[in-house]
Amino acid sequence: MRARHSYDAPMDHAIVADGLVKHFGDVHALDGVSFSVPAGSVLGLLGPNGAGKTTAVRVLTTLLRPDRGSAQVLGVDVVAEPQRVRAALGLAGQYAAVDENLTAGENLRLVGRLTHLDDKVIASRSATLLEQFDLVGAADRLVRTFSGGMRRRLDLAAALVHQPPVLFLDEPTTGLDPQGRLDLWTVIEDLVATGVTVLLTTQYLEEADRLADTIVVIDHGDVIAEGTPAELKARLGATVIEVGFRELADAERAATALATVGAVSVDGRTLNVKVVDGNGATAMLELVRVLDTSNLDPSSMLLREPTLDDVFLDLTGDVATDDDADADAGTEVVSR
Amino acid sequence: MTTFTGDLVVPSAREARPRPLSDSLSLTWRNVTNLRRNPQLLVFATIQPVIFVVLFRYVFGGAIDTAALNGVPYVDFLMPGIFVQTVVFGSLTTAVGLSTDLNLGLIERFKSLPIARSAVLVGRTIADLIRNVFVVVLMCIVGFVIGWRIHTNAIEFLAAMLLIIAFSYSLSWVFAFVGLSVRDPETAQAASFPILAPLVFASSAFVPVSTMPGWLQPWAEHQPVSVVVNAARALTAGPETLEPGTSTTQLVVTAVAWIVGIIVVAAPLAVRKYRRVA
Numbered sequence: 001m002r003a004r005h006s007y008d009a010p011m012d013h014a015i016v017a018d019g020l021v022k023h024f025g026d027v028h029a030l031d032g033v034s035f036s037v038p039a040g041s042v043l044g045l046l047g048p049n050g051a052g053k054t055t056a057v058r059v060l061t062t063l064l065r066p067d068r069g070s071a072q073v074l075g076v077d078v079v080a081e082p083q084r085v086r087a088a089l090g091l092a093g094q095y096a097a098v099d100e101n102l103t104a105g106e107n108l109r110l111v112g113r114l115t116h117l118d119d120k121v122i123a124s125r126s127a128t129l130l131e132q133f134d135l136v137g138a139a140d141r142l143v144r145t146f147s148g149g150m151r152r153r154l155d156l157a158a159a160l161v162h163q164p165p166v167l168f169l170d171e172p173t174t175g176l177d178p179q180g181r182l183d184l185w186t187v188i189e190d191l192v193a194t195g196v197t198v199l200l201t202t203q204y205l206e207e208a209d210r211l212a213d214t215i216v217v218i219d220h221g222d223v224i225a226e227g228t229p230a231e232l233k234a235r236l237g238a239t240v241i242e243v244g245f246r247e248l249a250d251a252e253r254a255a256t257a258l259a260t261v262g263a264v265s266v267d268g269r270t271l272n273v274k275v276v277d278g279n280g281a282t283a284m285l286e287l288v289r290v291l292d293t294s295n296l297d298p299s300s301m302l303l304r305e306p307t308l309d310d311v312f313l314d315l316t317g318d319v320a321t322d323d324d325a326d327a328d329a330g331t332e333v334v335s336r
Numbered sequence: 337m338t339t340f341t342g343d344l345v346v347p348s349a350r351e352a353r354p355r356p357l358s359d360s361l362s363l364t365w366r367n368v369t370n371l372r373r374n375p376q377l378l379v380f381a382t383i384q385p386v387i388f389v390v391l392f393r394y395v396f397g398g399a400i401d402t403a404a405l406n407g408v409p410y411v412d413f414l415m416p417g418i419f420v421q422t423v424v425f426g427s428l429t430t431a432v433g434l435s436t437d438l439n440l441g442l443i444e445r446f447k448s449l450p451i452a453r454s455a456v457l458v459g460r461t462i463a464d465l466i467r468n469v470f471v472v473v474l475m476c477i478v479g480f481v482i483g484w485r486i487h488t489n490a491i492e493f494l495a496a497m498l499l500i501i502a503f504s505y506s507l508s509w510v511f512a513f514v515g516l517s518v519r520d521p522e523t524a525q526a527a528s529f530p531i532l533a534p535l536v537f538a539s540s541a542f543v544p545v546s547t548m549p550g551w552l553q554p555w556a557e558h559q560p561v562s563v564v565v566n567a568a569r570a571l572t573a574g575p576e577t578l579e580p581g582t583s584t585t586q587l588v589v590t591a592v593a594w595i596v597g598i599i600v601v602a603a604p605l606a607v608r609k610y611r612r613v614a
Contacts, residue, residue: 061448074346086450087352097441099366101373113362114449116355142373158445 014039014166014197015060019069022055022221029055031221032069037214039165042188042198044212046205046308048316052221053201054094057170060199061091073166087115090159090167094174098154100144104135107143107154108161115162122161129157133187149180156187167191169200173207185210205308215308219316232311239280240310241273241287244300257294261287265313272310347450354452363446363459367433368466381429382471385422386478392418392542393482404544406576408487413577415484416496416568417541419475420561423468423504424536428528430464430508431515435524438516438613454607461508468504472497487574492584496571499591503564506595509602516609535561540569545579560594567591 015037022030029052037043045053058064060071062082071078073085098107105126112122130136133153143151156172169188173181181204188211192198202208208215209229217225217232225232241262245251251269258264261283263274275283280303291298371378397410405413434457437443446456476497486493511528518524538552539545539561548556556562557579567587569577575584 063444063447076346081349081352083354083450084347084349084352086448087347089448091445091448093441093444097445099370099442100440101370102366106369110362110366111445111449114359114446114451114455116358116450 012039013037014074015043015199016072017056017060017069018071020056020059020066020071021068022052022059022064022066028221030059030066030069033218033221033223034069035216035223035226037197037199039197040192040195041213042192042200042211044208044215045199045201045218046208046215046312047218049203051218051316053218054170055221056218057091057168057199057201061089061168062086087162088164088166090162090164092152092156092159092167092169092172094171098143098151098158101142103140103142104130104146104154104157105139107158111158111161117162125161125163129160132190133157134183149176149183152176152180152184153187156184160191165196167196167198169198171201171203173202173204181207205312209308217312217315225311225315229308232308233306235311239275239283240304240306241275241280241284242300242302242304243271243273243287243291243298245269245271245296246299250296253294254291254296254298257290257296258287261290265310272313274306274310274314352450354450354455356452356454356458359451359455360458360462363451363455364462364466367460367463371463371467378467378470381426381467382474385418385471385475388421389415389418389475389478390482396542400543404547408573408576409483409485411479411482411484412487412573413544413569414542415479416500416572417539417565418479419472419497419500419568420503420539420565421536421541422471422475423500424507424532424561426468426471427464427504427507427511428525428532429467429511430460431511431518431524431528432521433460433464434512434515435518435521439520443610443613453611454603457509457512457603457606457610461505461512464508465501465505468501472501486572487576488571492571495588496568499564499568499571499588499595502595503560503591506598506602509599509606512606513602513609516606516613535559539565541565560591560598563587563594564591 013036017033017035020030020033031052033052033056035043035045045056047053055064059066060073060078062078062085065079074088076084076088078085099110102110108126108129109122112125117125130139133156135150135154135157138146138150143154146154152172156169159167172188173184176184185207188198188200192211198211200208200211212229215226215229215232216223225235227235243254243258245254246269248269251266251271255264255266255271258271258273261273261275265272265274273283273287284301284303392414393411397414400410400413402408402410434443437456443456511524514528514531515524518527538548538556539559540556541561545553545556545562566577566579566582567584567590570584570587578584578587
């Protein structure tokens with residue numbers, strides 16, 4: 001599945017990236033990335049900041065030419081026939097790219113005209129989308145009066161005016177509040193139900209877990225893992241024991257002591273102990289004994305299935321939070 | 337190469353072909369609507385030249401020796417210069433507008449749509465042209481109120497206005513390139529001023545070139561702003577304003593050559609920049 005060249009994607013794959021290479025000076029944004037997305041499914045593209053996610057999306061949406069490698073959307077080459085690819089894709093980016101000084105309706109109409117739809121079609125599509133995205137009441141309001149969540153919904157609606165069969169969502173919920181995120185997830189799920197193929201990049205692993213059929217993890221411009229969310233979690237091992245401490249010093253001391261039980265990762269005052277073999281309950285008993293012997297007093301203990309965050313941490317050695325890309329996302333820690 | 341055999345239909349190359357005219361019109365509409373929705377911007381953009389007209393007319397007007405102007409009243413000498421100055425600085429709008437769109441991700445959205453690659457820039461420059469026509473008409477009215485008079489005829493007057501508008505349009509393409517080359521709208525503004533100031537002030541816009549130091553005169557006489565100002569001046573204030581050895585026709589031809597030359601060089605550069613920027 002990870003061959004660098006002559007990537008043989010099945011014939012019915014809607015998006016195919018084959019050995020994509022893109023360097024910006026010394027920065028290897030993409031270093032031979034290959035993956036494909038079956039028609040009608042959702043691919044979650046994950047990776048730490050600067051891993052090359054956005055570069056991959058830019059190449060696939062014809063905004064950037066790859067240095068090497070090729071890519072097709074619905075079998076059409078993105079470099080050779082960019083206009084055909086553009087006519088078939090919808091792109092909703094990290095920033096809500098809607099015109100502040102137009103109304104919601106005018107924004108949709110503009111995209112309708114630029115995708116060369118008939119006026120009648122534009123009118124009916126706009127009406128449908130405003131309804132679908134709960135923007136009917138705001139149709140004639142200037143976008144500069146909109147909340148962040150409304151802008152995001154309009155941005156996504158604008159990407160859908162011409163009913164593209166393939167949709168690229170580059171961090172669609174970054175900066176949204178939890179309710180806004182849930183709303184947008186429902187909308188995306190509805191779209192997928194209509195058969196749209198989606199490529200989604202996100203820093204929220206919960207989002208990928210919920211929406212994606214397949215996940216591709218990239219780091220330093222290279223694919224480092226791919227599979228369904230369940231497969232990726234299974235790869236990691238059976239169980240994770242989460243132990244919380246009141247003092248940072250205790251957490252650090254415990255991290256050393258607990259290395260005999262399993263692989264330990266530290267996240268502030270919380271330790272995640274990955275138990276690879278044996279059963280979780282036995283490991284928990286062992287863990288309690290070690291803590292007792294070391295005179296360590298935990299504030300909480302939890303035995304749980306691994307999440308995508310654990311997988312991510314294991315693969316990249318990095319917590320999947322966003323440090324500088326979007327101030328709105330701020331200090332938000334990946335939810336569990 | 338992978339052949340897609342799913343149910344989904346990709347638009348044919350014919351269906352997905354760009355439509356330069358309609359795409360440019362749609363984007364012009366978008367930019368003009370933006371302008372209408374920001375009346376404050378338009379008001380302040382027009383107040384400034386109006387103030388210039390009034391200030392130059394009454395503050396500097398008395399200091400200028402009309403003998404150096406071959407008897408032409410200073411206000412008649414000045415107005416073409418103010419017009420050109422206004423549209424030249426107005427072309428900054430093109431740079432700031434494009435830079436803003438770029439920063440907001442709008443250019444990226446437009447680039448992901450099946451539109452003509454020139455449409456975003458044509459839509460922007462045409463909208464700025466419409467704005468310039470509006471500003472020029474307003475300034476004509478103010479000029480007439482404070483005593484500006486046409487010494488020629490209606491056709492030459494219209495020709496002068498057309499020349500000024502066309503010159504502003506050519507500069508819009510230069511600043512389209514600038515706007516796409518810088519990081520943000522503030523930089524666009526800061527980067528544009530050093531290009532514009534020597535063009536506008538070391539020119540025949542406000543004072544006769546003969547009053548300038550000798551080393552500056554060759555530049556001031558032949559640079560495009562002066563050529564356009566001199567042509568517009570000859571067309572409105574009459575041939576008395578001409579330097580010896582030149583004619584109105586010759587100046588107009590040179591001005592048109594500059595305008596065409598600037599567009600021919602700047603437009604392809606700007607479109608090239610647009611294609612590469614992301």
